[in-house]
Amino acid sequence: RKEVEQDPGPFNVPEGATVAFNCTYSNSASQSFFWYRQDCRKEPKLLMSVYSSGNEDGRFTAQLNRASQYISLLIRDSKLSDSATYLCVVNGDTPLVFGKGTRLSVIA
């Protein structure tokens, strides 16, 4: 089983929609969790950290469920500029384990 798994998508949603991504991880000893955003063929950049208590930043909400070993990202009121690939990242014994990413296309 891969360490970090994500639904690759693509998710095609209209502007204004709410969309949610999930990511599961296999190492129960993982310590910290992140969502990164990657625009086409560019370097990934940190979107937000995922704390045990959850984390909200404007239209973006990230949640962690340690018992079920998954993290989620919710995007409300999607904008065209949200179109990108969203990468789930887990830090454990091996730093920076990436999921394959979930592609989001927001359509006008």
Next chain:
Amino acid sequence: EAQVTQNPRYLITVTGKKLTVTCSQNMNHEYMSWYRQDPGLGLRQIYYSMNVEVTDKGDVPEGYKVSRKEKRNFPLILESPSPNQTSLYFCASSSIGGWTEAFFGQGTRLTVV
């Protein structure tokens, strides 16, 4: 400005001709890593380093070498490149442990013909 610098950004080479892609960071990070990204396969880790003179294989190390003689530099070496190493390569660095952000270089697009 905190940054990870990769060079070159673009490279076309021929099979078998040794090449090095350089990676340098100015944040005094202990951890550095190389990834390759291919369509449909996501970011796959090639090698990583937890500190100077400490390197480990990632998921796809075959055909690559690395070295970490100084903290700031982590070059990726292809001794005898082959067409299946045509890919987009990223170098990343971070501190170790906790809620530390990883910083990426801008990527190197390598084509081996």
